[in-house]
Structures are given as structure tokens and as C-alpha cells.
Amino acid sequence: MSKLPRWREEWSLNIDVIDQEHRALIERLADLCLRFCPEVTPTRSGEANALIEALAELGEQARAHFLHEERFMRAIGFDELPEHQREHALMMAEYTALLREWRAEGVEVFTPSIQETVREWLLAHILGTDREFARAYFQLCGGDDPLAPSPPRDLHLG
Numbered sequence: 001m002s003k004l005p006r007w008r009e010e011w012s013l014n015i016d017v018i019d020q021e022h023r024a025l026i027e028r029l030a031d032l033c034l035r036f037c038p039e040v041t042p043t044r045s046g047e048a049n050a051l052i053e054a055l056a057e058l059g060e061q062a063r064a065h066f067l068h069e070e071r072f073m074r075a076i077g078f079d080e081l082p083e084h085q086r087e088h089a090l091m092m093a094e095y096t097a098l099l100r101e102w103r104a105e106g107v108e109v110f111t112p113s114i115q116e117t118v119r120e121w122l123l124a125h126i127l128g129t130d131r132e133f134a135r136a137y138f139q140l141c142g143g144d145d146p147l148a149p150s151p152p153r154d155l156h157l158g
């Protein structure tokens with residue numbers, strides 16, 4: 001079997017609420033690899049659309065995560081929120097196009113190449129724009145408890 005995607009601590013942004021969701025996305029991807037990898041697929045039957053549906057659910061989980069992230073960014077007054085939001089929208093458009101392709105091809109097996117595509121799609125977000133956000137977050141909030149974000153102006157009260 002191709003190597004299962006596994007969460008790595010160095011991918012953490014040290015913002016727990018976001019890290020937990022990133023980890024859940026990677027775990028969901030690993031679960032899809034286990035359920036639909038080429039080695040197990042021949043033993044299953046009557047589930048022609050199961051992989052596509054599971055991939056669509058992963059996309060919905062990512063979409064929900066993006067909304068949570070945007071809410072978090074708004075709460076701390078992150079001024080690059082519009083750009084980050086645009087990036088989320090582009091990612092979802094890209095994923096929707098991929099899903100359409102996979103559906104048209106009647107993909108039933110989570111091949112290493114499709115696994116890699118989805119993994120790269122997720123990691124581009126986690127290791128790219130989100131890291132930039134994390135840097136800005138710690139500058140704005142001065143390393144305060146990431147679980148309890150508050151607008152930066154509140155950090156200097158009293």
C-alpha cells in the first residue's frame with residue numbers, strides 16, 4: 001500500500017483550534033486511503049460512487065474548516081482576511097473542478113496519483129497561506145493563549 005498520510009507535528013501552527021481541524025482533515029484523508037486504496041478496492045462491490053462521495057465529504061469538511069478559520073481571523077482583526085478568503089475560494093473552486101473530473105472519469109479507486117493530488121491540495125493550504133497567517137497571528141496577539149483569541153486592542157487593557 002502507498003504510504004498513509006500522517007499528521008506531523010511540524011505542520012502545527014500552534015493555534016490549537018486550527019491545528020485540530022487540520023489534523024482531522026489529514027486523518028480523514030488517511031481514512032480514505034485505507035478504505036479505497038487499490039489493494040482493498042477489488043474486494044468491494046456495488047459502491048461505484050462511494051469514493052467520489054467520500055472525496056466530496058472531505059471537500060465539505062475543508063469548506064467548513066475554511067469558514068471557521070475565516071471567523072477566527074475576523075475575531076482577531078487580521079487585515080489580510082480578504083486575501084485569505086480569496087485563497088479559500090480558489091481552493092474550493094479547484095477541488096470542485098477535480099471532483100467533476102473524477103466523477104466524469106468514474107473514478108472508483110483511490111490511486112496513489114489521486115491521493116497525492118488531494119494531499120498536495122491540503123498541504124498547500126496548511127503549509128502555505130496558513131503559516132503566513134500564523135506568523136501574523138503571533139505578531140498581533142503577542143503569543144497569548146491561541147485558544148482564546150481576542151481583538152488585539154483588548155490585549156493591552158489594564
Ligand SMILES: [Fe+2]
Nearest residue numbers: 069125126130
Ligand atoms: Fe486552514
